Amino acid sequence: MTTILRPRITEKAGIMSETQNVYTFEVAKNSTKDTIAKEIKTLYKVxxxxxxxxxxxxxxxxxxxxxxxxxxxxxxxxxxxKGDKINLA
Structure with a gap:
């Protein structure tokens, strides 16, 4: 089961990704920080x-x-x- 449902594309999320290197995702209700981090590593290779x-x-x-x-x-x-990027487009 995937824990990451979709990226949240909002104006605030776009500004945070450009300036602070922070990306926002909608996740499943039962997901934890560890499972989210592992899935980000495998999906986006960052x-x-x-x-x-x-x-x-x-x-x-x-x-x-x-x-x-x-x-x-x-x-x-x-x-x-620092230096890692995720292409959500």
Whole structure:
């Protein structure tokens, strides 16, 4: 089972990847820092120095007048070794 679901492409994530060499990914709920680091190594062939995890709660939303809930997600901030880059395009 893969722990990395998809990269999070946002304006803030783009700025962080250019300036601080930090990449953001959506990950599975049961993933840990170790499993994320191992999968980043195998998928992108770079060495992460640090992995931080953020659990974002579910949010109430209104879509075309209807109430709904946007699911909670877990995201990982992956710090890379200086000189390493990930091409997400």
């Amino acid at each position: 060495t992460p120095t640090k992995v931080r995890i953020v659990n974002l709660p579910a949010r109430k939303v209104f879509v075309r007048g209807n109430k709904g809930v946007q699911s909670a997600i877990k995201k990982a901030l992956v710090y890379l070794k």
